[in-house]
Amino acid sequence: MYPRYARDKQLWSENEYFNEPAKDDIAREIWKLVDKNSPDPRYLWDVKSKKTIRVHQRHPEYVCISHTWGRWTVKLPSHVSIPGVPWKVLENTLYNVRDLPNMLLKLKYDFIWLDLFCLPQDDSPEHRAEVANQTAIFHRAKKCIAWLNDVETWDGTEAAMDYLGMKYLRTSATDPELAVSDKRVKSSISAAADHCLELMKENDEPSSWFLSLWTLQEAALCPDLQLCTRSMELLLDKTGTPISLSTLIAILSLLRTPNRSQMAEFPSDPLFDIVPECVSKPFLLGKMTKLEWLLEHLSPMDIMVASNTRTCKRSRAVAIMNALGVLDWYKTESEGGNLGTGGKEEKLVLDTFPIEFVREVARKYGTVFYTAVESVNSYRVKTHEGLWGFPDVHIGSMMPFSETHGWYTSVMNAVTVPAIQKKDHEAVASWHINENRSVRIRSAGIISCSSDSANKSPxxxxxxxxxxGERLTIVQNKSAHADLHASLRELAGDKMVFYAVVLQEDYGQKSGILLQAPRTRIPKPRKRWLIKTGFFNTLESSPPTLCTAVNWCVA
Known part of the structure; x- marks a missing residue:
């Protein structure tokens, strides 16, 4: 058994975000991802017969194939007919779609779900219904396989896994029979040093499968998916056991943070101090793609934050909506015939997601939507009319995404606070997201303000x-037990006002965000502009924070 930090698809039921809450446990309803009444896939690929079949009643066991191709379609769209497929398929420059029927024979499964052969390639109602049913399709699959069609062999990855396995055994095994000899370690290092890691390209760009926003969703739905090469060769260990994505990330997580006893026993080891390049690259892969964090926690907002690193030719919201369980906006638009995977999206927030999708995510997940961290420069502040009086550089965003996408996105994972009984503050449900990505706030739970009297109880x-600046940094107060009121007064100085606004409560302890505004009196009824500039957690119980009527607009 490999260590498994990432959840597999059978363990989604343990994820608090996707279970019905106990009565009065949290302020808003969080639904399960998969509705028991959701339909089975309408089409499957019959591997032996080489044809697409219609699933009428109970579906046979099938395997889902996750792959990417949309960004590599030929410049002059060319649709080709594949024998056995009831619709034409777009050609791409990554591989010859005509070869797929024979290539799929190598996987030795009877039935396969592959989008090109099982998802009508148009924007028909049938197509849109299947796109909205991706969660059920992937969850009900017997297995999921990631087809990395730009990876030719696993030589470097297998050598790296040998090395990582040796190191894991050497620092964790207590059974003498599992002791790792120097000879075996040297052999493993030598083998690894001669190879390049196939999962990373020469320019430190990950394999194209890790670039796609659609495959991010599929990795979140099936984190235990297996990996295969262009020629459909699975990544296996020496016993023939598939090494899944979750296994790879779990081993990286274990070796990245050794416990104290391991560090004390092995303070320095020449055999492991020199790390082959193909062994160091998996750590870079996990960090760049945010998969190490995502697959360990699998929280919905982490999926949305990680989406900033991925590329999508169009319809970014459609590509991740199933992983979030946010589908009402899409079904409404689809019924009107205005939106498919290739449809035109209007009113995009930060040129990224449709406003109705963003609002539905915020309604469904409540306060965690507003906890992501992003660096913001002065250009962004200037885009808001009336937002003035701040320094040149500003920090914060009420949105868990940005208008720039790529590996070095400025958006960081949402702040997670361990809690036993989370409860959203009632005011947050009334917050309204504007099309310019600001948030209109009429009511807020203000637990502290820098202009409050200094006599308030600490x-x-x-x-x-x-x-x-060029990089986002988080600056903690000097004492973890500092007084919240005093901290806000110190931050505010003479020119600013800081508010501590409660988002969640956990048995009397509060967590929330810090909002900053210029110390300027604004005559009513003009709204006041603020920016998010930090977060806080109280360390002792206090009475519930009442709602305060305000007239704010937060950038």
Whole structure:
């Protein structure tokens, strides 16, 4: 048994975000991802007969294939007919679609779900219904396989796994029979040093499968998916056991953070101090793609934050909506015939997601939607009319995504606070997201303000603010038990006002965000502009924070 930090698809039921909450446990309803009444896939590929079949009643066991091709379609769209497929298929420059029927024979499964052969390649109602049913299709599959069609062999990856396995055994095994000899370690290092890691290209760009936003969703739905090469060769260990994506990420996580006893026993080891390049690259892969964090936690907002690193030719919201369980906006648009996977999306927030999709995510997940961290420069502040009086560089965003996408996106994972009984503050449900990605706030749970009287009872808390520049940094207050009121007064100085706004409560302890505004009196009824500039957690119980009527617009 390999260590498994990432959840497999059978363990989604343990994820708090996708279970019905106990009565009065949290302020908003969180639904399960898969509705028991959701339909089975309408089409499957019969591997032996080499044809697409219609699933009428109970579906046979099938395997899902995750792959990417949309960004490589030929410039002059060319549709070809594949024998056995009831619709034409787009050609791409990654591989010859005509070869797929014979290539799929190598996987030795009777039935396969592959989008090109099982998803009508148009924007018909049938196509849109299947796109909205991706969660059920992937969850009900016997297995999921990631087809990395730009990877030719597993030589370097297998050598790297040998090395990582040796190191894991050497630092964790207690059975003398599992002791790793120097000879075996040297042999493993030598073998690894002679290869390049196929999962990473020469320019440190990951394999194209890791670039796609659609495959991010599929990895979240099936984190235990197996990996195969262009020629359909699975990544296996020496016993013939498939090494899944979750296994790979789990081993990287274990070796990245050894426990204290391991560090004390092996403070320095020449055999492992010199790390082959193909062994160091998997750590870079996990960090760049955010998969190490994502597959360990599998929280919905982590999926949305990770989407900033991925590329999508069009319809970014459609590519991840199933992983979030956010489908109402799509079904409404689809019924009107205005939106398919290739449809035109209007009113995009930050040129990324449709406004109705963003609002539905916020309604469904409540306060966690507003906890992501992003660095913001002065250009963004200037886009808001009336937002003035701030320094040149500003930090914060109420959105868990940005208008720039890529491996070095400025958006960081949402702040997670361990809790036993999370409860959203009632005011957050009334917050309204504007099309310009600002948030209109009429009511807020203000637990502290820098302009409050200095005689207020202290609140022990952890406070962190975000500072800008070329890179985002988080600056913690000097004492984890500092008074929240005093911390805000210190941050505000003479020119600013800081508010600590409660998002969640956990048995009397509060967590939330810091909002910053210029110390300028604005005559009513003009709204006041603020920016998010940090977050806080109180470290002791206090009475519920009441709602305060405000007239804010937060950038």
């Amino acid at each position: 609140i022990k808390s952890f406070v962190a603010t975000m500072e800008g």
